[in-house]
Amino acid sequence: MSKTPQKNTRKQRHAATIHDVAERAGVSPMTVSRVVNGGKNVRESTRAAVMAAVGDLHYAPNTAARSLAGAEGARVGLLYSNPSVSFMSEVLIGALDESSRQGALLVLEKCAIGDAAGELAAARKLTAGGVTGVILPSPLCEHPAIVAEFTQAGVPIVAIAAGFANGEMSCVRIDDFKAARDMTRYLLSLGHRRIGFIKGQQGTTSSNERQRGFEAALREAGIGEAPMAQGCFNYRSGLEAAEKLLAQRPAPTAIFASNDDMAAATVSVAHRMGLDVPGDLSVVGFDDTAIAATIWPELTTIRQPITDMARVAIDLVLASIRAREAGGEAGPVDHLVLHSLIERQSAAPPAMIA
Amino acid sequence: MSKTPQKNTRKQRHAATIHDVAERAGVSPMTVSRVVNGGKNVRESTRAAVMAAVGDLHYAPNTAARSLAGAEGARVGLLYSNPSVSFMSEVLIGALDESSRQGALLVLEKCAIGDAAGELAAARKLTAGGVTGVILPSPLCEHPAIVAEFTQAGVPIVAIAAGFANGEMSCVRIDDFKAARDMTRYLLSLGHRRIGFIKGQQGTTSSNERQRGFEAALREAGIGEAPMAQGCFNYRSGLEAAEKLLAQRPAPTAIFASNDDMAAATVSVAHRMGLDVPGDLSVVGFDDTAIAATIWPELTTIRQPITDMARVAIDLVLASIRAREAGGEAGPVDHLVLHSLIERQSAAPPAMIA
DNA sequence: GAATTGTGAGCGCTCACAATT
DNA sequence: GAATTGTGAGCGCTCACAATT
Numbered sequence: 001m002s003k004t005p006q007k008n009t010r011k012q013r014h015a016a017t018i019h020d021v022a023e024r025a026g027v028s029p030m031t032v033s034r035v036v037n038g039g040k041n042v043r044e045s046t047r048a049a050v051m052a053a054v055g056d057l058h059y060a061p062n063t064a065a066r067s068l069a070g071a072e073g074a075r076v077g078l079l080y081s082n083p084s085v086s087f088m089s090e091v092l093i094g095a096l097d098e099s100s101r102q103g104a105l106l107v108l109e110k111c112a113i114g115d116a117a118g119e120l121a122a123a124r125k126l127t128a129g130g131v132t133g134v135i136l137p138s139p140l141c142e143h144p145a146i147v148a149e150f151t152q153a154g155v156p157i158v159a160i161a162a163g164f165a166n167g168e169m170s171c172v173r174i175d176d177f178k179a180a181r182d183m184t185r186y187l188l189s190l191g192h193r194r195i196g197f198i199k200g201q202q203g204t205t206s207s208n209e210r211q212r213g214f215e216a217a218l219r220e221a222g223i224g225e226a227p228m229a230q231g232c233f234n235y236r237s238g239l240e241a242a243e244k245l246l247a248q249r250p251a252p253t254a255i256f257a258s259n260d261d262m263a264a265a266t267v268s269v270a271h272r273m274g275l276d277v278p279g280d281l282s283v284v285g286f287d288d289t290a291i292a293a294t295i296w297p298e299l300t301t302i303r304q305p306i307t308d309m310a311r312v313a314i315d316l317v318l319a320s321i322r323a324r325e326a327g328g329e330a331g332p333v334d335h336l337v338l339h340s341l342i343e344r345q346s347a348a349p350p351a352m353i354a
Numbered sequence: 355m356s357k358t359p360q361k362n363t364r365k366q367r368h369a370a371t372i373h374d375v376a377e378r379a380g381v382s383p384m385t386v387s388r389v390v391n392g393g394k395n396v397r398e399s400t401r402a403a404v405m406a407a408v409g410d411l412h413y414a415p416n417t418a419a420r421s422l423a424g425a426e427g428a429r430v431g432l433l434y435s436n437p438s439v440s441f442m443s444e445v446l447i448g449a450l451d452e453s454s455r456q457g458a459l460l461v462l463e464k465c466a467i468g469d470a471a472g473e474l475a476a477a478r479k480l481t482a483g484g485v486t487g488v489i490l491p492s493p494l495c496e497h498p499a500i501v502a503e504f505t506q507a508g509v510p511i512v513a514i515a516a517g518f519a520n521g522e523m524s525c526v527r528i529d530d531f532k533a534a535r536d537m538t539r540y541l542l543s544l545g546h547r548r549i550g551f552i553k554g555q556q557g558t559t560s561s562n563e564r565q566r567g568f569e570a571a572l573r574e575a576g577i578g579e580a581p582m583a584q585g586c587f588n589y590r591s592g593l594e595a596a597e598k599l600l601a602q603r604p605a606p607t608a609i610f611a612s613n614d615d616m617a618a619a620t621v622s623v624a625h626r627m628g629l630d631v632p633g634d635l636s637v638v639g640f641d642d643t644a645i646a647a648t649i650w651p652e653l654t655t656i657r658q659p660i661t662d663m664a665r666v667a668i669d670l671v672l673a674s675i676r677a678r679e680a681g682g683e684a685g686p687v688d689h690l691v692l693h694s695l696i697e698r699q700s701a702a703p704p705a706m707i708a
Numbered sequence: 709g710a711a712t713t714g715t716g717a718g719c720g721c722t723c724a725c726a727a728t729t
Numbered sequence: 730g731a732a733t734t735g736t737g738a739g740c741g742c743t744c745a746c747a748a749t750t
Contacts, residue, residue: 017720017721018720018721018722019720019721027734027735028735028736029720029722029735030722030723030734031733031735033721033722034733034734037722041731041732041733041734042732042733042734043732043734046733061720061721062422062719062720062721063418063721064417064419064421064422064457064719064720064721065418065422065719065720065721065722065740066721066722067418067721067740068416068418068419068719068721068741069720069722069723069739069740070721070722070723070739070740089444089644090443092443092447093443093450096447096450096451096454097450099454100450100453234648235649236650239650261648264648264649268625268649271625271626272625272628289644290643290644290645291644291645291648294589294618294645295589295618296589296590296593371740371742372742381713382713382714382715383714383742383743384713384714385712385713385714387742387743388712388713395711395712395713396711396713397711400712400713415741415742416740416741417742418740418741418742419741419742420741420742420743421719422718422719422720422740422741422742423742423743423744424718424719424743424744425743425744
């Protein structure tokens, strides 16, 4: 490796620069810049050579230099209305961190829950503000009017925790079906046979998937019918749903709520009825939000790596933005990440049948 | 205003640069750089002239250029063990956002709650990692060993939500005393006279301040004694404390818990005893964390603007770092921010005495 | 000699445009 | 002429060092 002797006026830098890559690939720095930014008019062989050099040298563009040189920093919008503060916190942390690492500007826009007009107005504010890409956490990504607002403006969308992938937008999610099936299998393995289920918001894909996963696990175990109650992902709906389920006879020995807020409400109802959790009733949730580890007993639940998912979403939207600016256009990506089952204190084998 | 004709090869920039400031102040750009970064060897008259020009032009350094040019980016450590996920989420959001805006690197280090050895190890990891400043959220800022680790390494500290200001470190906080007094006055204004109090973690300043505020308001109202129970800021301790308070006769008509987790636990105990909240018992919390708006009824509580506080903390620590690097040294700052009382559904006038 | 100020180059990238295929 | 590649300058700052008081 011959290095041109470096003047001692500056401290040594260690990371590879665009010049190193250019030299190795036998092209000019500008060509490297084009390839790295997804430029269109580059011969395929040139692109391959540059990408190889990039890989060899572990080249990563210096974001400070990039923005100084006048590259339009990407403006990524994050529209949020998700009722769960801790879900959103995790999204914000991942998105904020990754976009600062990537030198992109994250524009936050909050809107009230379930206020269709307000949501659309917030979306318009983002497009009017000139965002070049947008992240849509569940459940916003399922609202056709919002999606239309962005697609019509030519703004690429990445959905977080959508529960589904359609052809319209990229999405980063866990497999809700499998996660719910895993949790149900876990309850079955503990010995439960009468398991109640609290459904989530009607009409959202992730709710449906969770329910499908629950039912699939029951079917595997040869159990046909199960007590179910409709909820809508908030604590109060969990209170009512739990009361209904616990009024049934024979009473369930376990309740699987579609999210943690409703599971926490179920624990509260059980306590009110003098039931010990998990002695008399096992309760499990979904999401692993803050409340899961706050209440007592702490909730056994499914965890989504939300912070990481938000990071991935930023990377996807940035790639999309760059590709669009350079004239390219990649199809939507369905990025699945792994969930995990967090065992805490709210589930145990059922009590001996009296 | 005569402007040198600008070549059309680049898009027009609008923000003032260091050159504009230099020209206006009649010095070289390097001198401006020195002043802006808190350099030592600058004549007072020069500094004043530069600062005036900075003010006139609303100059703010371009962080991209700064880091490209090789300025050592500040490395700010954030050590956290705070049991409240949502408290920490807010801290993280503010700190992450502000440090990216300021071009500083935020290094996160998590440690287990109450594990003194682990906490110290995490602090050592930060100093060994070369952080040049550190943010310490409550309650870490009250641990002498941790504080010593940083002060001995010459690393400036900014405490968040410390509940007190001593001469050792800067701190950003609300006035816990006044906030607790406000909340107690609110309960009194509703007509409550038998108000129970759940204390926070023993030995922490913010707990003590909250208790003092509570007692001060009671004294104002001519109420001498009040039922109190010790808690330690978690849900479980709230359960036990609430049981004790509600067993007393005459029973309190309101309970003020030193944080939201314990207030939520109190609501749960009340429900278990068949008490309606707020019909039979008012319950209020402190902090306005996620759980406050999750459970039903939603908690009336005190809100600290934690995200903003974290931003301020970053700014303070950055100023401290720059000053130290440039040979200057400012004394610690006590930055008070305003709290607010959030009225929700968990408090109401007491029922008519039977 | 110490304190204060300035000079010239360079950080790593992308811009507008020119030159080549 | 269209597609592809390269050239030279410049973004706004701070570095090391030199020059001045």
